[in-house]
Amino acid sequence: MAHLALNQEVIRRCRELADRISRPVEEMIGSHTTVAIERATLRLLGVNGALRQGGQLFPQVNLIVEELRKAGALERGALFWVVNGMLRKKMPLLELAEQAAGRKLDLLKLPLAPEAEIRARALELCQAARDRLVAQREARDGLRAEVKDPFDAEGRNGPLLYVIVATGNIHEDVSQARAAAQAGADAIAVIRSTAQSLLDYVPHGATTEGFGGTYATQENFRIMRAALDEESRRLGRYIRLTNYCSGLCMPEIAALGAMERLDFLLNDAMYGILFRDINMKRTLIDQHFSRRIIALSRIVIHTGEDNYLTTADAIQNGHQVLASQFINERFALNARMTENLMGLGHAQEMDPEHPDVFLLEIARAQMTRDIFPRSPIKFMPPTRFKSGDIFYSHLMDAMFNFVGVLTGQTIQLLGMATEAMHTPLLQDRWMSIKNARYIFNGARHLGDDIEFKRGGTIEKWADKVLQDTLRHLEMIEGKGLPRAIEERAFAEVSRTEGGGKGFDGVARRHPAYLNPFFDLL
Amino acid sequence: MELNLKKLKPYGDILDDGVVQVSFTLPVEPSAEAREAAIQLAQKMGFEPVKVATMEKAANGFAFFVIYGNLKASVDFTQIKVLKVESEKRGRDEIDEIIRKHIGRKLVVLGACTGYDAHTVGIDAIINMKGFAGDYGLERYQWLDARNLGAQVQNDELLKLAAAGKADVILVSKVVTQHNIHVKDLKELMAKAARLGLKEKLIFVAGGPRVTHPLALECGFDAGFGVGTKPSEVASYVVEEYLKRHLPEAYEEVTGKKASGARKAASKPAPKARSRKPTKPIRKAKPRRARARV
Known part of the structure; x- marks a missing residue:
């Protein structure tokens, strides 16, 4: 695999700054x-x-x-x-x-x-x-060993084909998920109903109605996992299940995901603050406990930096993504997670008409791969510049797939030609999987056979983003994370420490606070 | 052959060949019978002859088809009438100059995502300095005082701010369309504006991926803009509409059109002639996909 010559000293300093940024937050989390x-x-x-x-x-x-x-x-x-x-x-x-x-x-x-x-x-x-969680983890590992498992955190087997289902009805989702697996998908996410992240409870039971997605409930998790177990055995290939561990119920979704053998959880230390206006303290405290559960169950998380690129300019904001990835990595390490569980997120969202845009996209994808070599990198597809021109959109996805396989991304959320129109139809997903299989197969070892020109456009761009990231982290470290977020350090969004939803659900711990999970997980 | 606009048909590579492509999935295994079913469905759509370009197995029990057919139907293009925003597209400098010269003060524009809609991508693209697709946002206009109030602004609050800030124009962006919430919110805003006597004083503009001009008119707005609209298109409309209502002579000078139905003064709004009723009922839009990314 071709690599970029990145300044390792700058990378080391970025990690050191992320650690320093996390310290006061960890004190708050612990109390x-x-x-x-x-x-x-x-x-x-x-x-x-x-x-x-x-x-x-x-x-x-x-x-x-x-x-x-x-x-x-x-x-x-x-x-x-x-x-x-x-x-x-x-x-x-x-x-x-x-x-x-x-x-x-x-x-x-x-x-x-x-x-x-x-x-x-x-x-x-x-x-x-804890023993029950470990037993579930082992049962999951058992099934993975029984059938073929294509996943490799470092992306050596090529990107995992990852698609979403979102019918609102868990039983219809099952049909769509089975169809996607049969067409070649390796991982299925069940999109949640709009704004479930703002509910301060987890709905109960199997659900058949949702808005733009299906409610995340324990029973829905169980139904979908059982169907995918069956499909995995039938296809001889392990199919992963993803859900969304963000919002006001982060720790609970992590708990339910662990109990029901989920494989991937979207879980970001700051997403709720920035994009859901959930209180800063609440989110930071919650993410820690959710990740402790995730660490024990060895679920792979997906962080949400791709969102920074959809709401703010993707060419100008590369450094915010990388800075956030360093911070997410640090918080995950603090929650006892290992690097192979940290699916750091980013996306191909630059203006498709920008000159030489693929050089910049390749730089962004390759630097993410090279800076986090042991982590499974999650690569999100174009959405911002997708339009009703489904043919052009399909082409954008093809180029996205090309960049993904070239740069060794681990988890590729496949783009949909109809992205700008509706939740994917069965045929949209099939077309998208066919697109990815074609390109992942045809360019599988291209990255091994090329090298990046030293001091070329790609390397220079990566270096610029890295230098900008260092300055950004220095700024955040100087101000402290809360004030930096208030001053729009990420995604051009401002949030205050006392603002946002769910603040009344935060309580200071008594010296005799009781929760043995903090020692056991 | 000559183009006959009274019998307009799709164009493949020969005039009036009527070539159409269509794709769909049947919930049955691919088979000779499935292919025949697809052909018969295409015939019922009015295609003759029908060519099945491909039949693919999309999953167990699902056959995906791409079909080409020649459409028998045609339409009379000369009889087509569409409700659309009629203003001429102008550039930023020209718009600024028109306001400076004819109005002599900044037009006040307030924009918001109303109700519980948290998707600011549309309103941001129109108002924020940076704009959209290389077209600067309204904030950048020297002679517009444009303010983006952001997401989840309640209708009452918006109208209160509009009255207090002496707004000339209200821009409302609606992205979420589940259960037609966008229509309900838009209608409610206009009902409240009417009660407060603001409906005729201000120019109300709606926007969003599922908003059309006829839909906006039906909701009581003055204009509606869909996806891909550039800030300068909105500004062009706003300035023409303002002139038409308040400065008919300037309107005629700028546009070369008669300001028919224009009111003489803002203080005495004449009842607005609302002859612009949409010809078709609003179709129920499917909820736009909002990919929850985390």
Whole structure:
């Protein structure tokens, strides 16, 4: 594979700055919890039921945690109150959860059991939960070993063919996903219903109606994974499942994804802040716990830097993408993730009519590959300049596929000719997969057979972006991440530390906060 | 052969050959029967003869077809009437000069994504300095005071700001179209504007990938612009419409057209002649795909 001669000293300094940027944030993360973390904790223990109230299903974890939040009792951790209730009432967890959720029992009114007893029992429960996650991980690894698995984090097997389904109906999604797998797709993402990321709960059960996508629920995860298991065995090729772990329920989606054997989760340390206007503290605290779960389950995350290129100019903002990738990498390392799990995101979104645009796109893709050599790089297709001219759009996707295979990208989200028109039809996806297979096959080893001209346009552009990135990180480090975000360090969006949704779900931890998962994951 | 506009047909490589390409998927395995089914469907669409260019297996139980056919139908082009924005396209310098010379003050333009729509890509492209496709945004115009209020601006808030800021023009961008929310929000804005007496005073312009001029008119707006619209096209319309309403003589001088139906003064708005009813009901647009990227 041809590589760019990049200034390794600058790369090292960028990583050092990312580390320094993360430190004050890590202190804040370590001293706080959120409603979403507490709910995820209970979900990991198995509290995944829902209560019907007025025709709607409310997750038990929301009902329990909300009572604790209102009473200012979250600082001890939900587990503390729940385990105390189990001990005092001599009740199994699920029965207690049902009673507490249905307000037949007030967890805060029970006399307290001895602290040591509560801690010992909590640890036991969490260990059992951890064992279940490990068993699910091993079951997944078992299936991957049983059939052929095309995935290689460093992209040596060529890009993975990755497509989305988005019908709104999980059963229809299954048909579309099977069809895509049969046509050659390696990974399927079920797009979520619009604005699910702004719901402060995870909907319950199988769903058949959504807007522009299908709700992420535990049951929907299970249904789709079961179908893909079957398809993997039938095709003799492991098919991955992706969902979206962003928004107000990051830790819970991570927990459900881990329990239901998901392979990929979209998970970004800052996406919620910038693009969903979710409170900064809430997002940063939540991303950490979600990534702890992800680390144990060895799910591959996809970060969201591609979004910076869709909302701001892709030629001018390369350095913001790279700076964010360094920061995302650091936060992931801090959450005990390994590099092979960090699918760092970017996209081919430059103006297609810009002179020599492919030299710049190749520079951007190759430098991402070379700066994060052990990470699976996620490459997103053109969307911004897609139009109703589906023939031109199809051609744009072909060039995107060419850049992807040439530069050793790991996970290629295939573009759709009808991108600007509708959620993909079965035939759109088929056409797109055929396009990718043609180019990935025909240019598979091109990268091994060429080299980049030293000091040429491509290398110079990469060097410029890298230098700009260093300056950008220095600026962020100087101001601190919160102020830098307020001053539009990323995607030309400004957010404040106290603004955004979900701030009321953040609580400072008591010195005796109880959550053994922080040691076990 | 001579082009007969009364019997217009698609053009392949010979006038009036009526060549059309169409592609679709049938939820059956590719087979001789599937091919025949595709041919019969194409015949029902009015193609004769029908050529199946390809039949591909898109997945188990799905056959994908590309078909070429010759369309039998034609339309009378001379009878076609379309509602569209009629203003002449002008450049930024020319528009600035028209405002300077004839109006003598900056026109105040407020833009927003209304309701819960968080997709600012459209309004940003029109208003923000940078503009779109090499066409500078309205902020860059010397004689426009253009402000982008951003996303999720509620209708009441927008009208309040318009009244307080003495706006001349309101630009509303709608991207999300699920359950026709864009139509509801646009109509609500105009109903509220009418109650506040702002409807006739201001120029209301709607935009978005599923917004058309007839749709905008039906919602009570003065004009609508679809995807790919450049800032200068919006500015061209705005300046002509302003002149037409308030300065009919200047309008005639600039456009060479009669300002028929133009009102004499802004303070005494005459009831607007709303003869511009769309000929067709609004078709239900499919929700635009918003790829959730994270």
